[in-house]
Amino acid sequence: MNILSILVIIPLLTLLALFVSRNQRYVRTVAVAGFGLQLLCAVAVAVQFLRLRAVSDEAMLLFSDMVWYAPFNIHYTVGVDGISVLMILLSAVVAFAGVFSSWNMERDFFAWYSLLSIGVFGYFISLDLFAMFMFYEIALIPMFLLIGVWGTGRKEYAATKLTLMLMGGSAFLLTGILGIYFTSGATTMNIMEIAQAGNIPMNHQYWIFCLTFIGFGVLGAMFPFHTWSPDGHASAPTSVSMLHAGVLMKLGGYGCFRVAIFLMPQAAHELSWIFLILTGIGVVYGAYGAVVQTDLKYMNAYSSVSHCGLVLFAILMLNQTAMTGAVLQMLSHGLMTALFFSLIGMIYGRTHTRDIREMGGMMRIMPFASVCYVIAGFASLGLPGFSGFVAEMTIFIGSFEHADLFRRVLTILATTTIVVTAVYILRTVGKVFYGEVQNPDHLKLDDAHWYERLSAVALIACIVAIGVWPSAVQGILYDSFAPVVEHLNIF
Amino acid sequence: MDLSNFMMMYQELGLLVVFVVLLLFDICAGETRGMRWFRPVAIVLFALHTAAGFFCPVPAGEAFGGMYVSNPLTVLMKNVLNLGVLVVFLQAGAWLHGKETAIREGEYYVITLATLLGMYLMISAGNFMLLYIGIELASLPTACLAAYNKYKAKSAEAGAKYILMSTLASGVMMFGLSYLYGAMGTMYFADMRPLVTADWMTLLGFCFFFAGLAFKISLVPFHMWAPDVYEGAPTATTAYLSVVSKAAGCFALLLTLHHVFGNIAQVWYYILWVITVLTIVVGNIFAIRQQDIKRFFAYSSISQAGYIMLGVLHGTEMGLSAVIYYVLVYLFSNMAAFGVIASVENRTGRTDIAAYNGFYKSNPRLALVMMLAVFSLAGIPPLGGFFSKFFIFASAAAEGDYVLVFIALVNTIISLYYYLRIVKAMFINAPEGGIGERIRTDGYNCVSLVGCTAGILLAGILSGLYGYIGSVGF
Numbered sequence: 001m002n003i004l005s006i007l008v009i010i011p012l013l014t015l016l017a018l019f020v021s022r023n024q025r026y027v028r029t030v031a032v033a034g035f036g037l038q039l040l041c042a043v044a045v046a047v048q049f050l051r052l053r054a055v056s057d058e059a060m061l062l063f064s065d066m067v068w069y070a071p072f073n074i075h076y077t078v079g080v081d082g083i084s085v086l087m088i089l090l091s092a093v094v095a096f097a098g099v100f101s102s103w104n105m106e107r108d109f110f111a112w113y114s115l116l117s118i119g120v121f122g123y124f125i126s127l128d129l130f131a132m133f134m135f136y137e138i139a140l141i142p143m144f145l146l147i148g149v150w151g152t153g154r155k156e157y158a159a160t161k162l163t164l165m166l167m168g169g170s171a172f173l174l175t176g177i178l179g180i181y182f183t184s185g186a187t188t189m190n191i192m193e194i195a196q197a198g199n200i201p202m203n204h205q206y207w208i209f210c211l212t213f214i215g216f217g218v219l220g221a222m223f224p225f226h227t228w229s230p231d232g233h234a235s236a237p238t239s240v241s242m243l244h245a246g247v248l249m250k251l252g253g254y255g256c257f258r259v260a261i262f263l264m265p266q267a268a269h270e271l272s273w274i275f276l277i278l279t280g281i282g283v284v285y286g287a288y289g290a291v292v293q294t295d296l297k298y299m300n301a302y303s304s305v306s307h308c309g310l311v312l313f314a315i316l317m318l319n320q321t322a323m324t325g326a327v328l329q330m331l332s333h334g335l336m337t338a339l340f341f342s343l344i345g346m347i348y349g350r351t352h353t354r355d356i357r358e359m360g361g362m363m364r365i366m367p368f369a370s371v372c373y374v375i376a377g378f379a380s381l382g383l384p385g386f387s388g389f390v391a392e393m394t395i396f397i398g399s400f401e402h403a404d405l406f407r408r409v410l411t412i413l414a415t416t417t418i419v420v421t422a423v424y425i426l427r428t429v430g431k432v433f434y435g436e437v438q439n440p441d442h443l444k445l446d447d448a449h450w451y452e453r454l455s456a457v458a459l460i461a462c463i464v465a466i467g468v469w470p471s472a473v474q475g476i477l478y479d480s481f482a483p484v485v486e487h488l489n490i491f
Numbered sequence: 492m493d494l495s496n497f498m499m500m501y502q503e504l505g506l507l508v509v510f511v512v513l514l515l516f517d518i519c520a521g522e523t524r525g526m527r528w529f530r531p532v533a534i535v536l537f538a539l540h541t542a543a544g545f546f547c548p549v550p551a552g553e554a555f556g557g558m559y560v561s562n563p564l565t566v567l568m569k570n571v572l573n574l575g576v577l578v579v580f581l582q583a584g585a586w587l588h589g590k591e592t593a594i595r596e597g598e599y600y601v602i603t604l605a606t607l608l609g610m611y612l613m614i615s616a617g618n619f620m621l622l623y624i625g626i627e628l629a630s631l632p633t634a635c636l637a638a639y640n641k642y643k644a645k646s647a648e649a650g651a652k653y654i655l656m657s658t659l660a661s662g663v664m665m666f667g668l669s670y671l672y673g674a675m676g677t678m679y680f681a682d683m684r685p686l687v688t689a690d691w692m693t694l695l696g697f698c699f700f701f702a703g704l705a706f707k708i709s710l711v712p713f714h715m716w717a718p719d720v721y722e723g724a725p726t727a728t729t730a731y732l733s734v735v736s737k738a739a740g741c742f743a744l745l746l747t748l749h750h751v752f753g754n755i756a757q758v759w760y761y762i763l764w765v766i767t768v769l770t771i772v773v774g775n776i777f778a779i780r781q782q783d784i785k786r787f788f789a790y791s792s793i794s795q796a797g798y799i800m801l802g803v804l805h806g807t808e809m810g811l812s813a814v815i816y817y818v819l820v821y822l823f824s825n826m827a828a829f830g831v832i833a834s835v836e837n838r839t840g841r842t843d844i845a846a847y848n849g850f851y852k853s854n855p856r857l858a859l860v861m862m863l864a865v866f867s868l869a870g871i872p873p874l875g876g877f878f879s880k881f882f883i884f885a886s887a888a889a890e891g892d893y894v895l896v897f898i899a900l901v902n903t904i905i906s907l908y909y910y911l912r913i914v915k916a917m918f919i920n921a922p923e924g925g926i927g928e929r930i931r932t933d934g935y936n937c938v939s940l941v942g943c944t945a946g947i948l949l950a951g952i953l954s955g956l957y958g959y960i961g962s963v964g965f
Contacts, residue, residue, distance in 0.1 A: 069954045069957060069958075070954075071957075071960070072885060087562075130881070134873065138872050144914070148918065148919040156919060159919075167903075167904050168901070174881070174896075175896055175900055178888035178896060181888075186889065291590055461720070
């Protein structure tokens with residue numbers, strides 16, 4: 001069996017094993033074993049991929065194909081390039097860390113969590129439009145119950161809003177996918193083959209590009225479709241926020257790139273300015289939105305809107321440097337946000353408040369969590385040595401490569417958010433971690449447990465690894481963008 | 492005329508045999524202890540009949556001078572209806588054993604089979620007269636089924652409503668048929684097909700005829716009867732109306748559109764386009780605020796009928812297989828939901844959505860089945876409903892009808908909202924006001940629920956089912 005399919009089968013087996021699990025101990029063991037195995041499998045995929053990359057110059061490696069619905073040319077086609085491998089690694093790390101951050105959750109929680117993972121991994125390995133879309137939706141729907149049942153605050157409102165907005169995006173998407181299939185001659189659903197044929201008529205490309213980009217953009221928190229994000233992330237339980245902000249939002253960016261831009265390059269070239277403006281607004285707006293938040297989760301959610309906006313912004317620049325930066329940013333943001341949410345979860349679990357005004361002096365109360373938070377903050381504001389710096393640097397250099405005024409102005413506007421990020425991060429760090437202790441009851445609280453530490457340390461290790469050794473990422477990426485950029489340069 | 496004409500009708504004849512045997516059984520057994528065996532006998536006989544439909548080949552061809560048509564397509568359609576009726580029988584038992592209905596238990600099965608025979612004739616008709624007789628036979632006894640709980644005012648009201656509306660509809664239809672006959676001088680499908688032109692008399696006749704069928708499928712604006720009847724009728728009848736009766740109407744419409752009115756496709760396309768959009772939108776919007784779960788499913792099934800019309804609209808082969816597949820998956824999903832509703836109603840007598848608050852805590856298995864059912868209806872992967880929706884949208888998109896596909900897709904989001912209401916009640920809401928007790932389902936109903944759940948889970952992932960349906964053309 002193809003090693004990529006195992007990535008889908010492991011969470012499925014975990015799900016089944018959870019159904020027969022009776023007590024909490026057993027549930028934990030199954031979850032840790034399942035997601036640990038998944039992480040190992042993801043690493044194995046990366047190793048295997050690098051080994052094959054050295055000898056092969058195929059666009060997609062570990063390729064495997066199986067006919068599913070012949071009348072519609074629907075296949076179960078899997079294959080990975082450097083981008084998907086990195087996304088798979090990211091998902092595996094965050095999902096694994098998420099298990100430890102939700103240590104005390106019950107069986108059903110982990111069951112839905114596994115279902116969500118099936119969707120995420122299936123999405124990243126699929127090369128068939130139908131299968132990709134199917135996995136995309138599988139990843140979305142468990143969110144409703146994960147937030148609705150185990151969330152906090154206005155959880156029902158947030159869960160419904162999030163589900164409906166994301167599914168609304170997929171309504172755009174499905175129309176677009178049907179458009180792609182039928183206007184390209186209804187002969188294949190395989191992304192690589194459609195791209196190679198490149199025969200979607202220009203008049204159709206315009207509307208299909210808009211529909212698919214918006215469809216995926218909703219999940220990528222593109223302005224003005226980002227409003228599900230703050231409410232959703234704030235209400236979700238810790239590990240769900242981690243997985244959602246860390247991984248699920250990347251599904252959006254990845255899809256924009258893999259489907260919208262890759263299959264409709266001419267339209268992308270001509271219409272990118274519209275979406276550049278929208279994402280540009282998102283980047284700036286998200287950052288300013290974060291400044292005025294008083295709830296830690298809301299602050300982080302707005303910051304996510306800003307950072308994820310930057311991913312789409314970079315992809316739309318349509319050149320190799322910026323796109324590499326986009327992938328780096330996806331990784332960096334995924335790890336960093338997951339870390340943020342896991343730490344906020346730790347703090348909230350003890351203090352039962354996320355309000356910045358009600359906290360202070362945390363560095364004395366829970367030093368481990370506080371130090372981790374400061375590290376995450378530094379990564380977020382782009383301090384050299386952490387992943388954020390590498391990513392944002394690459395993006396801005398790539399964007400500035402364009403000689404036209406429009407893109408340069410937008411780039412300059414986007415760079416200003418670095419400063420704004422510094423404002424809200426440093427202010428929070430100063431207030432919450434170094435300020436006066438606001439509530440004497442907090443002094444009795446304990447620091448992170450071992451499982452929480454494990455989750456945080458794993459994420460920090462990855463953030464630092466990317467920060468000090470970005471060439472490793474580059475090595476995996478190699479020339480994954482070459483076919484796309486070549487494709488784009490024809491016009 | 493020789494015996495081979497009858498061989499073509501062996502599904503009808505088989506059904507007739509089951510019908511007669513059960514009728515005699517009911518009469519002979521009376522109120523003796525023998526009635527204990529009625530239900531197993533009825534189910535086994537009908538299951539054998541259903542299996543025969545799948546496994547015994549039927550000779551294709553025309554019988555009685557083109558009055559009756561048999562081909563693999565009609566056999567497949569009848570098999571789908573058989574499955575639906577089988578599930579209804581499995582689910583109806585617990586309710587029929589109740590104090591008020593036990594004495595008339597046998598009649599329920601017999602009447603249902605009579606309507607099924609009518610539906611067979613609708614599908615196999617090669618002449619409008621036979622089609623009309625089929626529709627009458629399928630409609631009139633259905634009113635008895637709706638009014639079966641005769642001590643409940645609502646059920647009686649449902650029966651009265653149904654019979655008034657359905658006779659009105661068939662009157663209108665008959666009127667339309669008289670126009671068609673006036674325009675073409677024949678009632679045989681094969682003779683009419685080349686004569687159909689877009690003159691006003693034919694169009695008028697078509698519109699009246701279509702209105703009659705649209706009533707059965709409950710398309711907007713001919714849907715008014717559905718919510719009241721669905722709410723008042725016994726749950727087994729509601730399930731029957733929402734799945735089997737509706738499917739038969741869709742099949743008959745599909746066949747007549749293709750076999751008779753193919754020449755004026757560009758005309759009825761616009762009529763149906765508007766009706767489809769209206770059906771989807773109205774069904775969805777009205778479903779949002781329903782508090783009674785049976786009424787809720789009435790509106791939901793109206794909008795589902797709208798989605799089915801997406802495949803009917805273009806009259807293509809792709810649309811045909813998509814429609815049959817859609818109906819089959821819809822059958823599994825809706826029947827699973829009604830199986831749960833019936834169990835809850837039998838035990839507690841409640842049909843309000845609030846009864847399902849905290850349902851997952853008290854009845855985890857039933858809640859999971861219900862969740863799978865509504866998610867399948869909403870089109871969530873990897874359940875069957877996702878695949879059936881995809882295929883039906885693809886069949887419309889293949890003809891370039893992207894606007895309609897987009898409207899329908901936006902509406903699936905609205906529908907998701909109200910389907911999530913059920914899921915929210917079961918999984919998220921506090922159990923206040925819910926039933927809170929453990930509900931036991933009898934063995935038959937369990938079989939139906941397991942069967943439907945397996946259908947929901949596997950219909951899409953295993954592509955064989957669609958392959959089987961796709962191999963049958965017009």
